[in-house]
Amino acid sequence: MASISQMKDPLYVGKAIRAQLEHEIPKDLPLEKDFREGSDYTITDHVHDLHKSLCTDTRTLELVTALIDALHTFARKTKPTHAEWIKAVSLLTRAGQQSTPEVNQFVLLSDCLGLSVLLDELEHPKPPGCTEGCEPGPFFIDDVPEIPSGGSLATSETVGEKLFFEGSVKNVEGEVIPGAVVNVWQADGDGFYDVNSEVPSATNDRGKIKTLEDGSFSYRGILPTAYPIPSQGPVGEMLRALGRHSHRSAHLHFHITAPGYDDLTTALYPSHSPFLGTDPVFATKKSLICDLEQDRNADNWKRMGFSDDEVQEIGKTSGRVWLWRYNFVLPSVEAVKEFKERANLA
Amino acid sequence: MASISQMKDPLYVGKAIRAQLEHEIPKDLPLEKDFREGSDYTITDHVHDLHKSLCTDTRTLELVTALIDALHTFARKTKPTHAEWIKAVSLLTRAGQQSTPEVNQFVLLSDCLGLSVLLDELEHPKPPGCTEGCEPGPFFIDDVPEIPSGGSLATSETVGEKLFFEGSVKNVEGEVIPGAVVNVWQADGDGFYDVNSEVPSATNDRGKIKTLEDGSFSYRGILPTAYPIPSQGPVGEMLRALGRHSHRSAHLHFHITAPGYDDLTTALYPSHSPFLGTDPVFATKKSLICDLEQDRNADNWKRMGFSDDEVQEIGKTSGRVWLWRYNFVLPSVEAVKEFKERANLA
Secondary structure, three states: OOOOOHHHOOOOEOHHHHHHHOOOOOOOOOOOOOOOOOOOOOHHHHHHHHHHHHOOOHHHHHHHHHHHHHHHHHHHHHOOOHHHHHHHHHHHHHHHHOOOOOOOHHHHHHHHOOHHHHHHHHHOOOOOOOOOOOOOOOOOOOOOOEOOOOOEOOOOOOOOOEEEEEEEEEEOOOOEOOOOEEEEEEOOOOOOOHHHOOOOOOOOOEEEEEOOOOOEEEEEEEOOOEEEOOOOOHHHHHHHHOOOOOEEOOOEEEEEEOOOEOOEEEEEEEOOOOOHHHOOOOOOOHHHEEOOEEEOOHHHHHHOOOOHHHHHHHHHOOOOEEEEEEEEEEOEHHHHHHHHHHHHHO | OOOOOHHHOOOOEOHHHHHHHOOOOOOOOOOOOOOOOOOOOOHHHHHHHHHHHHOOOHHHHHHHHHHHHHHHHHHHHHOOOHHHHHHHHHHHHHHHHOOOOOOOHHHHHHHHOOHHHHHHHHHOOOOOOOOOOOOOOOOOOOOOOEOOOOOEOOOOOOOOOEEEEEEEEEEOOOOEOOOOEEEEEEOOOOOOOHHHOOOOOOOOOEEEEEOOOOOEEEEEEEOOOEEEOOOOOHHHHHHHHOOOOOEEOOOEEEEEEOOOEOOEEEEEEEOOOOOHHHOOOOOOOHHHEEOOEEEOOHHHHHHOOOOHHHHHHHHHOOOOEEEEEEEEEEOEHHHHHHHHHHHHHO
């Protein structure tokens, strides 16, 4: 093992390192063991030992050790060839280069490998009886106008068939939660959100609604349709190599908050939507899939709050309003904390 | 599960997907099972099932299945928070954006996590008794001039103390291998390769030498010194977070080929070099570390082939020539094949 003085000796250490060493004298360690594939002491042990000796942050050490284990186990199991390694390096490099502030390819990659949904499940586990969660996706906006329960989220020009959504927010004990804030956002009948539609607007098909005294809320909107995630870049290339498509099932997004309760981010899917079993981001959980009804009675449309003009228009076009009902169940902050602790012990 | 006709129905499928569907009708699958963390059927099973249903290439399926297992196991074990996930996404994105044709950050990342050396061990395993291998690094050039054994690899201006290298190439049975081609490349006394030195040149400190009838070869060169891998980008950031430095130990690179034998890519390290135990790319294997000698006898320098001017210069400066000896042992192509097959069965 070299001495500290050797580390700065021009005989042993080149110009570029000596320039750096003015600010930093790295620790050196003895290389005591042989690491050969097949022997007891492998390169994996060597990497771990180096990190154990040098890394002083406990969480960083925990993360890097588990990551090395995961990657080295993967390598030993699949033995990627040099040519496959070059393909992977190329895909990752292009993923960085083709990322934009709007579409980050590594976020997409995490979504399409099921990692994003898994991480959400691990950070926000739902005790039994509670509504399951899923990723908010890229179109969530926290600061949106509040509309009263029963109001409309869509303008009269919004493309698509009319929808009436009726929901409630309760706790696990079945008690109603009045004043819960329900942030809803959704695609229209063309499969576009307000922010990415052909004529972008900031607040169509989205809004905040407060639950009433009985925990219920409702709104008039549009039946959402399926839309694709961006598939031009390396992640789309990966999906095609796997025989997968990029089409998300139709859905409504919800972000629900109430004091004392764990925030719920989730989405609901109509059971008639295509792509439920092949959703590219694995967010179509079975408990979040709803059977919708069709109401063909114009008197009911009026009671839902549609205007006379809208009622006339519905009568002349689809002749129906879609009815969507769901009862959300929130866990308390305490319950989630206890649930996490039990899961960590198990 | 939706029907094929529903998949193109504007009621269910938005504009953007319908445009894509002109070329492609994706398969849909039933979503039959609940996947919840803690239940028998998890999101990991769902991702696997989707790939099993859709991916028709066996090797791609094998790789993606093992990768999903590795990443999901890592996630369950360490439970990365949303904030940690954002940091990882940012690091990977910048790794792509800051990669250049000369320095690819994902190659560096693979090197610094021990993956590159591990993959080389798996693709080119060395049966017992053979010289261990390691990564060629970024400075290998295949097409370089041949010099006769005993010749000089360095110009008279090359910075650094003089070196005389004596080696041999044999097989596992101890038989000499005449006519083996030994491609040598190395950094100079300033820690620079010809291609990245302050005055770049294509062929200093590198060359191809053929072994003689007795399997031996030798050359006159320069004692190499330590140099840093690029540490300005995200990988350097990672090294610093782990308490690691970016300084490679001094070394000579070798790429040795002979008909009937498996190519050997390796490097040798002087035991006096700093950073042997903390090499950033984990290529400093114990069996590749050599004790060097110093020859202070001017008569010997002449016999090594140094010119009268050089002998005078050495006498006035360091007063020594470094002696470095190593006997390389190559496995036959057959032996590596058998060794791999046995390793796969084990």
